[in-house]
Amino acid sequence: MAYWLCITNEANWKVIKERNVWGVPERHKNTIAKVKPGDKLMIYLKQEKVGDEVKESRIVGIYEVVSEPFKDSTRIFSSKGMKTNETFPWRVKIKPVKIFDKPVEFKPLIPKLKFITNKKRWSGHLMGKAMREIPEEDYELILREAES
Numbered sequence: 720m721a722y723w724l725c726i727t728n729e730a731n732w733k734v735i736k737e738r739n740v741w742g743v744p745e746r747h748k749n750t751i752a753k754v755k756p757g758d759k760l761m762i763y764l765k766q767e768k769v770g771d772e773v774k775e776s777r778i779v780g781i782y783e784v785v786s787e788p789f790k791d792s793t794r795i796f797s798s799k800g801m802k803t804n805e806t807f808p809w810r811v812k813i814k815p816v817k818i819f820d821k822p823v824e825f826k827p828l829i830p831k832l833k834f835i836t837n838k839k840r841w842s843g844h845l846m847g848k849a850m851r852e853i854p855e856e857d858y859e860l861i862l863r864e865a866e867s
Contacts, residue, residue, distance in 0.1 A: 720755075720759065721753070722758070722759050722855055722858040723754065723758060723759070723760045723761065723851065723852055724761050724834075724853050725760045725761065725762050725850045726763050726845055726850060726851075728764060728765055728767055728799075729764060729767055729769060730796075730797035731796050732779060734797070735782075736780075738795060739782075739813050739814055740810050740811070741811050741813050741850075742807030742808065743807055743810075743849035744808075745805070745809065748809045750849065750851075751788045751810075751811065753852070754784055754788055754850075755784065755787075756784050756787065757783065759784075759816065759858060760782045760783075760813060761778050761853070762778065762780050763776065764776065764779055764822070775824055776824075776825040776826065777822035777823060777824055778822060778823040779822045779823075780816075780819055781815075781816040781862070783813060783814050785813060785814050786811050786812035788810065790808050790809060791810055793806070794806050795807075807849075817862075823864045823865050828864065831860055832853075832860065833853075833854050833856055833857050834853045
């Protein structure tokens, strides 16, 4: 089993919850191709300005993959604020494992996360990615934070 950090925004978080599906752009097809049923996806919401409020980057839930990756270009995801008018055609079906009552703030975790090797320039570990594999220890750490 692998653990993945899936990077998205507020609008697409709603789609994920409503439709139980995760999708990535065409250019990330090789990454999602590594995803297998049983893998765990942690949903990471990027820092965003919503009205006058800045919502910090946070992890909001865990899903389990229940399908092999497939292609579907139906427009369900928002590409607002992105350079391309993307449909996120490479997808996997997912089921919720745990939606956190209180999102886990991401920045306080940075010093403890193994996959972030450059703590000062931590955003480089996520920038330009739709998802990235994380070690089991990081998954467990985030889970403990969510339960505390």
